[in-house]
Amino acid sequence: MSNSELMPIGPFARRTGVTPSALRFYADCGLLPPAEVDPVSGYRYYHPDQVARTVELRRLREIAMPLADAEAVLGAGPDEAVRLIDAHVARVLGDAEAVRRTAARIKAARTGEAPGPPLAALAGPVLAAAVEQVLTATAREPCLPVLGGLHVEATPEAFTLTATDRYRLATRTLVPARPAPTPWSGTIDGDELRSSVPELRRSATVLVEATAHGLRLRPTDREDGHEHLCRLLSEEFPDYRRMLAELPEPTTRATVPKNLFLGALEANPGRRISLHFAPGRGVHVHADEDEPAAVPSLDPSPTPPLASPPGSAPVRPSGPLPAVVTGRDLRITFELTTLHPAVSTAVGPDLMLDLRGPDRPVTLRSADRGDLTTLAMPVRPTT
Known part of the structure; x- marks a missing residue:
């Protein structure tokens, strides 16, 4: 090994983000010995090949992994290392939950709660x-x-x-x-x-x-x-009840099979989804290619939901969705990250949408169970 390749402990510490005192500790416990030690001065020198191991050791210690476990991870193959890291994280999370419960009891006892x-x-x-x-x-x-x-x-x-x-x-x-x-x-x-x-x-x-x-x-x-x-x-x-009370009456109403609706959304990879609600002709779903500006949020501070997994895998339909649409013909555009969670959260096989125009909140709920209600804001229609 050429001496010109070796780094004194100071530069090596700066390169790896590990303090010189920690490097000395790791060397003394045999976990990370230096490549060379000057027999006269005692100076420690490290090789560039040791950088990756040192950085990984630093990261393992940052997640509070004990030295013995860190040494096992460093010496393991990729699959075993992943297993050991996952086991450590599970222990830490379990300990944290136990600490949280105990702390809550201590606070309750201290306050006489x-x-x-x-x-x-x-x-x-x-x-x-x-x-x-x-x-x-x-x-x-x-x-x-x-x-x-x-x-x-x-x-x-x-x-x-x-x-x-x-x-x-x-x-x-x-x-x-x-x-x-x-x-x-x-x-x-x-x-x-x-x-x-x-x-x-x-x-x-x-x-x-x-x-x-x-x-x-x-x-x-x-x-x-x-x-x-x-x-x-x-x-x-936020005063969401006032916001709900002030919503205008819907001008368009549609009842759509939930899984078909989800399948249509997932079949369109666009960032925005445009919907065309046509009485007598169902619901047309397609990706919106334009970049309309976002509508203001559902009030000074609030707005709508996300999802629980659907009961069965969504079907990816072709053509318009079979739907019962009443009221006005309406085109409306959503961010996919707003609409998809709102649809997938719905309870039951059929989804009812109450629509009030292209720039007003849409109410989504189960067609036959009203205990979960979602509001979703559209984006401004393209011009």
Whole structure:
């Protein structure tokens, strides 16, 4: 090996992003010995071939992998390395969830927080599905954290979940097995609710209780079930009910088979999808080649939903979709990322669309089940 190829520890540290002290530690534990050590000065030198291993080691340590596991990954083939990394991530996530639950209990004990009267008793699998469906309408925006939350409203008659990302809005209403004694509403952290879904799905009945700082979700039928405490967000949720109340009456209505509609959307690879609703002639779906400007969002801050997987694979039709269309002939254009989730979230085999014009929100819901409603904003029609 030529000495001219070797790098002193300082330049090697800068090239790999590992501090000199960490390089000395890795060398002392035998994980990353230098290529050469000067016998007189003790200076350590590294070869360029060691850069890739050192960078990978740094990245493994950045995900909090123990040294012994990192050494196993570095010495493994690609498939085994992937397995070891996935196993480490699963352990970290499991530990994080346990820490979150314990921290919630500590905070509740410190503040003397006790659950108030139960808001609702709900079937766990139904609540899990509703949370997943509605949370697809959330968005991660640091300036508007409320868009990452799920708004919960409990009344004696209904338990309603709502979310919006300003271009879509999803709301689903569940009928509680045990009604709330008093009305309650608040916006709950979406990530914490999302983490509760696997537990909810395994529970026949879940009791939803309000606390001073959020919601407690407690399985009532399993001794091994973990309760979840989900944090209340302080920001005010957009006034979506006013927006819904102010929507004009639809001028066009269409009932379309959901799977055929999904298949038509997926058969068009364009960024935007144009729809032509023609009474007596069905619905024509094609990619929009132009680049129309986006319409304003569904209000000062909100809008519509995302999706849960369809019950069966969508069929890719050719020609216009068979649909019952009444009212005015209408052409309207959507971003595919807005329309596809709204369609795939719908409950039931048939989808009903209430349309109000090419630049107004469209309401999408099941043709025979109205407990999940979605609004989607179109883009401006091309001129």
